[in-house]
Amino acid sequence: MRQFRDPRTGRLITQLTDRGNNVHLYFTENAFDLTRPEIIFRSDRAAKQERAPHENPHYNLFRLNYLTGEITQLTDEDQPVGSVTKTPDSELIAYLTAGKVKLLNTRTGKTTVLYEDKGDYNLYSPSISPNRRYVGFARNERVKAVNTNVNYGGFKESFYQIKDGRITLARTDGSSWFDVHCDTHWLGHFQFAPDDPTLAMFCHEGPWNLVTQRIWLLDLAARQVKPIFRQDEQDSVGHEFWTQDGLIFFDNRGPGHDGTITSAKTQAVVQSPSPDNFRPYVGLMDREGRLVRRIEMPFYCNHYHANPSNTLLVGDDADNLVLIDISGEQARLEVLCEHGTSWHTQASHCHPTWSWDGKRILYASDRGGRVNLYLLEL
Known part of the structure; x- marks a missing residue:
């Protein structure tokens, strides 16, 4: 250091x-x-x-x-480790590698394969339920190969091509897995609520200006979804996350914004500037979809994260x-x-x-x- x-x-x-x-x-x-x-x-x-x-x-x-x-190596996978999530105390770490969802118990050193794809889907956004019984994740159909690693290459193409997206839960004991929601969109940002294992959030992924309803709340017991922050024509919404006290944060940049930044410091999809009559803002929603706070931003960042008190x-x-x-x-x-x-x-x-x-x-x-x-x- x-x-x-x-x-x-x-x-x-x-x-x-x-x-x-x-x-x-x-x-x-x-x-x-x-x-x-x-x-x-x-x-x-x-x-x-x-x-x-x-x-x-x-x-x-x-x-x-x-x-x-001091640095300690925790895994030695033959293929690269992708997306990662963990419990707050780091006892359990779920991660993606080579089409598999794996769960590492850092106390015992045991690794369990929870799900293995047969080649039909790409896996995204693992999340561990607060009762530690499930790892949830999004999986989307494999489509024509596009490079989404550099400067959002293929971002718009994936939005249009993917028509089969699913939210899947796997039991942490490795006994089984099952789909809880099937959709006709590219799905991402799956996140369990921090205090309720029956509630989760996910998004319709893609350029923000093209996605007509970004954030969805999923009742895992009832297998029902409902929109969180119902979007109007001018809204371009994204980068949602749960705050520590169980609210949902989101960023609304308005028309003319696709939610990206490239190495040229431009957007990847939208080139036209946004209208002057829309002022960007961030918001906090409760799980009933009510707007708790709206904070106007005379600027915008690429990502935000809130402190424990949301101040x-x-x-x-x-x-x-x-x-x-x-x-x-x-x-x-x-x-x-x-x-x-x-x-x-x-x-x-x-x-x-x-x-x-x-x-x-x-x-x-x-x-x-x-x-x-x-x-x-x-």
């Missing part, structure tokens, strides 16, 4: 990793351990071949103590990590640091996330050519 001060703000930042590519959990998850000063992350540091972030690095799972710098957001704009105070009537923005990422791949997106106690922010950057992890303490 090394520490340095941001040249613009003077804030002290700790670079946690310095070899290979290192990617923390997606921003809808939380890489921090609730009970220990550790994070869970993916890295190709143990791979036999060094690859750039866009060259499909051979990732495995690791644990890092951010106070001592502060961390966001990543094109060049900087920013802190946004939403405790009052108007949002107030403060620059935290320059992140220096290229935005070239999903792995290099900053995806800043708060620690469970709201004292630290973790983010990624490919400054220097490889993806590394950085920690900022408030």
